[in-house]
Amino acid sequence: MDLLLHIDEIFLKGANQPFFYRCLKNNLSQLFTNIKASRVEGGILIEDFNKEETGRLSFVPGIANFAEVLKCEHDLRKIKMAVDCLINNANAGSFRISAERSYKKFEFSSMEIEHQIGAYVQKKTGWKVNLKNPNLTIHISVSKKCVYVFVNKIEGAGGLPTGSSGKVLCLLSGGIDSPVAAYKMMVRGAEVGLIHFQNQTKVEEEVGQKIFDLAKKLAGFQPRIKLYIVPFAELQKQIIMKIPSQYRMIITRRLFFRIAELVAADDQYLALATGDSLGQVASQTLENLNVVYSASKMLKLAPLIGANKRDIMSLSKKINTMEISSRPYEDCCSLFVAKHPVTNAKLNDVLRLENNIDLAELDKVEKISYSISIV
Secondary structure (H helix, E strand, O other), rough: OEEEEEEEEEHHHHHHHHHHHHHHHHHHHHHHOOOOOEEEEOOOEOOOOOOOHHHHHOOOOEEEEEEEEEEEOOOOOHHHHHHHHHHHHOOEEEEEEEEEOOOOOOOOOOOHHHHHHHHHHHHOOEEOOOOOOOOOEEEEOOOOOOEEEEEEEEOOOOOOOOOOOOEEEEEEOOOHHHHHHHHHHHEEEEEEEEEEEEEEOOOOOOOOHHHHHHHHOOOOOOOOOOEEEOOOOOHHHHHHHHHHHOOOOOOHHHHHHHHHHHHHHHOOOOEEEOOOOOOOOOOOOOHHHHHHHOOOOOEEEEOOOOHHHHHHHHHHHOOHHHHHOOOOOOOOOHHHHOOOOOOOOOOOOOOOHHHHHHHHHHHHHOOOOEEOOOO
């Protein structure tokens, strides 16, 4: 089937629109096999798209909405035939026609098209015209090359195509929030990399299946994802032995940021992203976030900072990471949950405690990276 994709924020980019269109077209060509994506008036046309992939397409960043489309010549009779194909066997009861005409040489205006096609559909079906809340909207778009006719727009992810806003390295745990945060950064146009800290003494070639599955799921929305696995067991032992329990999570997260900054600098990432949501857990109070984020100089982004858990879980279900995130998994952070964690840490206190850790170990940390794609 052929699909007509309407873009979202790209239309705001003025003379830079071609760059963003190219980015979206390249992403689509790499995310879906055997498709032809071309720019047309009003958006992007995809030919020979696999109908079973429309669910994933709705979460690809940069697309406002899309619909199965029929193309026909600049002829009112042909337009009526295309409409017939789309409404056959439908039982809408009420409808409206929404026409737009960018090709001004077509003999009928948008309003005339709406009146003529509306009268035709009403006579053929007996449906009522409802301009405010119709059960079915029939869209007719007259461009220079042809006329596009479609119904039933499917909502897209919106935002900007991934890769159009630079590179961001996202800290990935085994929980619900961080994969959602990574996806939210993709919708803002970032090319996202992932870094995960394992409670092991060295990097194993065999990645924890849960983390690999999360990365692969996110790779469904971005052509490729780089996943970095970092062993944290040696530093973890020092934290358990030398740091009071109520401060362990904060210092652990500070070390995560330091290591992530080193990895990001090596591969030209411009910012670090986290799944932090203000006040959700003890380490995410304003006081504690200030202390944690001060561990590195790199820009930190927290796309979920104002979101509540219900909304985060809802998006997790939509992008199909919820089930994976819910699997049992013992990550580094889960080992540091104290019965009474500090909620208003002071930087001077944390720095004093942190002096007990051999920070030279940070420079010795190894990592292994994986390039993950679904095509």
